[in-house]
Amino acid sequence: GGVAYQSSYRGIPIAMKDIAQAQLDLGMSEATKIMQKRVDRGRMKSQKMAEVLTGITPTLSYENLADVDLVVEAVVEKESVKKIVLAETEKKISEKAILTSNTSTISITELAKVLTRPEQFCGMHFFNPVHRMPLVEIIRGEKSSDATIAATVAYAAAMGKSPIVVNDCPGFLINRVLFPYFAGFSGLVNDGVDFLRIDKVMEKFGWPMGPALLLDVVGIDTSFHAGGVMAEGFPDRMSQDVPTIISKMYEHEWYGKKNEKGFYIHSKDKKGKPKKEPNPGIADFLQDLGVGSGEGISDTDIIDRMMLPMLMESSRCLEDNIVETPVEVDMGLIYGLGFPPFRGGIFRWADTFGLNELLQRAEKHKALGKVYEPTEQIMKMAKDGKLFHPLE
Numbered sequence: 001g002g003v004a005y006q007s008s009y010r011g012i013p014i015a016m017k018d019i020a021q022a023q024l025d026l027g028m029s030e031a032t033k034i035m036q037k038r039v040d041r042g043r044m045k046s047q048k049m050a051e052v053l054t055g056i057t058p059t060l061s062y063e064n065l066a067d068v069d070l071v072v073e074a075v076v077e078k079e080s081v082k083k084i085v086l087a088e089t090e091k092k093i094s095e096k097a098i099l100t101s102n103t104s105t106i107s108i109t110e111l112a113k114v115l116t117r118p119e120q121f122c123g124m125h126f127f128n129p130v131h132r133m134p135l136v137e138i139i140r141g142e143k144s145s146d147a148t149i150a151a152t153v154a155y156a157a158a159m160g161k162s163p164i165v166v167n168d169c170p171g172f173l174i175n176r177v178l179f180p181y182f183a184g185f186s187g188l189v190n191d192g193v194d195f196l197r198i199d200k201v202m203e204k205f206g207w208p209m210g211p212a213l214l215l216d217v218v219g220i221d222t223s224f225h226a227g228g229v230m231a232e233g234f235p236d237r238m239s240q241d242v243p244t245i246i247s248k249m250y251e252h253e254w255y256g257k258k259n260e261k262g263f264y265i266h267s268k269d270k271k272g273k274p275k276k277e278p279n280p281g282i283a284d285f286l287q288d289l290g291v292g293s294g295e296g297i298s299d300t301d302i303i304d305r306m307m308l309p310m311l312m313e314s315s316r317c318l319e320d321n322i323v324e325t326p327v328e329v330d331m332g333l334i335y336g337l338g339f340p341p342f343r344g345g346i347f348r349w350a351d352t353f354g355l356n357e358l359l360q361r362a363e364k365h366k367a368l369g370k371v372y373e374p375t376e377q378i379m380k381m382a383k384d385g386k387l388f389h390p391l392e
């Protein structure tokens with residue numbers, strides 16, 4: 001629904017196909033809700049709202065897809081279902097059309113295997129909520145052609161988004177660097193640091209929300225599954241060998257905001273505005289986990305234990321050629337995750353301290369696991385006194 005809305009809002013008409021009428025209705029009502037608020041506040045004319053809605057054609061049939069230029073597949077996050085839907089879609093669209101997938105965790109190269117025109121396929125990963133988050137990751141599979149990537153980048157830009165092109169790997173760029181950050185969070189909780197304190201410290205650092213609330217918003221189930229994909233892809237540093245608060249919550253079906261139970265209890269106030277309160281039930285899980293006392297862990301330790309894994313993995317993404325430049329990583333994090341913009345991104349943040357200082361700080365936490373291990377790139381840059389964003 002979000003993709004259809006954004007496309008039509010920018011004047012690019014779109015057919016929205018689903019297998020369930022109720023889901024199509026939901027998509028249209030979500031779009032209406034977003035715009036009605038704007039109209040009520042005088043920020044949008046009702047004529048524009050009508051045009052946007054007319055630009056979306058909800059459909060249960062493939063017929064409306066026969067003449068499209070580009071398709072964004074966004075069905076359930078299951079490889080088997082996506083493969084069936086993609087193969088079927090490819091047969092129904094024109095030979096020139098481009099096919100993309102909004103998958104968050106499935107390999108683009110793998111999905112391409114069921115297609116007869118894999119060069120006309122790539123990833124097009126949006127971030128939630130689509131109408132607010134500026135980033136789109138365009139993922140180049142092994143067989144995606146340059147023309148396909150260029151056309152998909154152009155479509156993202158025409159939708160008013162800021163695309164970055166990344167090579168295929170588990171988690172692509174954004175989730176690949178987000179999950180080590182979450183690992184930092186789980187480690188802190190296991191050591192007995194209160195999640196409310198972590199959220200406060202990270203909000204003060206500048207994040208729009210702390211990691212516990214972010215996990216609630218993303219969904220504990222979604223994070224648990226994506227964490228599994230990351231662990232499989234990078235077992236040396238992303239597999240969790242001890243139970244964590246996330247696995248506990250998942251076991252008990254506390255999925256976060258979507259079922260109102262997460263680190264916070266999510267509800268609505270009298271005016272219908274979202275409200276959240278810390279979930280007292282978390283304490284029982286922490287007792288089961290036998291967490292530490294949290295003593296001696298300073299606010300700087302909290303920041304470092306969250307941010308250093310993100311920095312190291314971002315550097316690994318450059319080393320592995322997942323993304324070309326530090327600027328793209330920094331832009332991706334600001335636009336896709338809400339990384340504090342005034343800090344300029346993870347590499348700019350690292351530059352403000354200098355890599356030698358950060359290496360010392362990483363040394364303090366190295367016993368916590370490989371997510372804290374400095375990369376060759378960072379060690380070399382520190383030795384040569386280099387910055388990710390060199391001053392002219």
Ligand SMILES: NC(=O)c1ccc[n+]([C@@H]2O[C@H](COP(=O)([O-])OP(=O)(O)OC[C@H]3O[C@@H](n4cnc5c(N)ncnc54)[C@H](O)[C@@H]3O)[C@@H](O)[C@H]2O)c1
Binds near residue numbers: 023074076
């Ligand atoms: N929710 C997010 O935050 C988010 C963010 C980025 C990417 N994504 C990706 O977007 C995709 C969809 O996620 P979601 O959260 O909207 O899932 P969802 O389960 O809410 O929606 C999936 C939709 O696909 C429809 N569907 C299922 N089988 C279909 C078929 N054979 N043909 C046509 N439609 C079919 C369902 O009816 C449903 O409307 C996933 O790949 C997910 O990883 C989600």
